[in-house]
Amino acid sequence: MSTSPHLWRFTLLGLLLLAGCSKQQAPSEEVRPVRVVSAGQHGIDNGNSFAGQVRARTETDLAFRIGGKVIAKLVNSGEHVRKGQVLARLDASDTSLDISAKQAQLAAAESDLAQQQLNLKRYQELLAKQFISQAQVDSQQNGVNAARAKRDEARAQLTASRNQGSYTQLVADADGIVSQMLAEPGQVVAAGQTVARLAHDGEREVAIQLPENALASVRQQQTFTISLWAGKQQYQGRLRELAGDADPATRTYAARITLPQAAGLALGQTATVSLPGASHGDSSAMRLPLTALLDEQGKHALWIVDPKTLRVSRRAVSVLNIDSDSASVRGALQPGELVVTAGVHLLHEGQRVLLLQQGEQ
Known part of the structure; x- marks a missing residue:
C-alpha cells in the first residue's frame, strides 16, 4: 500500500512545528539607563559643617475661618505685605x-x-x-x-x-513676605485649609539637619559661624532650637541657628553652619545629590556601578546631614566611584545599566 504524497507533506510540517515549539527562547536581560555621578565630585565633607537654608524666625500658615469659593487672589508668592493687608477673598x-x-x-x-x-x-x-x-x-x-x-x-x-x-477676607497678621500662595480663583477651600504662608519680617535663622552623632557637639557650642554661598558673607549665630525626635525618613534632627544681625537676608538662601573645634569622626564623608539615596525603612544605601561590567551593587551608608538637594553621607565609599543618581528605587542587585551622558533623557 503506497503512502499519499499529501500525507507525507502534512507529517513533515507537523514535525517541524513541534520542533519549533520545543525551542525556548532565552529571556533577554533588562538594561536600565541611569545617571551617575563620581563620588567626591560634590565635595568631601569633614563633618564640621552642615548645609541649610535661611528661614524666617516666625512663619505662619494663613487660612480662612469659613469655607467657600476663592474669587480673588490679591498677592503672589514672594510679595512683601503689610499687617492687615487683604491677601485673598471668598465669594460673599x-x-x-x-x-x-x-x-x-x-x-x-x-x-x-x-x-x-x-x-x-x-x-x-x-x-x-x-x-x-x-x-x-x-x-x-x-x-x-x-x-x-x-x-x-x-x-x-x-x-x-x-x-x-468679614471672614471672607484673608488678612495678613504681620508685616512679611508671602513665601507661598496655595489657592487660585475658582478653587473651593475648606475652613482652616492653608491658603498662604507668611514669613514675618525680623530675625532670620538657618534651618539645618543634624545626625545623632553631632548632637552632643552642637549642644556644647556657644556660637556658630554661618557662611552664605551667595556673596560669601559670614555671621555669628547661636542654637535656638533642636528637635527632640529624629525625622523618620532621614533619621536626622532639625535645628535652628539664629542670625540676630542679618534681618535683611533673602529667604531660602543657601548657608553653611560651621562648628569651631567640633569633630564627628574622620573626614571620609562625601556630599552627593539627594536623589542618589535609597531609603528603605530608615536605612540608607547607594547603588555603585562597576565601570567594567556596568552592573550595580548596593552599598550601605549613613546620612550625616541633608538639605534641599544634597546629602552628606559616610560609608565604604571611595572617591571616583560611580554612584547612581536617578531611578534608585527601580534597580536590583547585579542589574546591568546603561550610563547616560549629561543632557540625555
Missing part, C-alpha cells in the same frame, strides 16, 4: 444673603418687643382702674420678657453673620 454672596435674613429676623423681633411693651403699658393702666387682675399683668410681663430675649438672640445672630462676612 452666601454670607450676604444670611446677613439680610438675620436683619429681617431682628427687625421682626424688635417690632414684636415694641408691641408687647405697649400691651404691658395698657395692662398696667387697666389694672390701676381695676378692670383686670394682677395675674393678667404678670402674664403680659412674661410676654415682654420673652420678646426681649428673642430680640437679643436675633441681634446676636446678626452680629455672628456680620463676623462671618
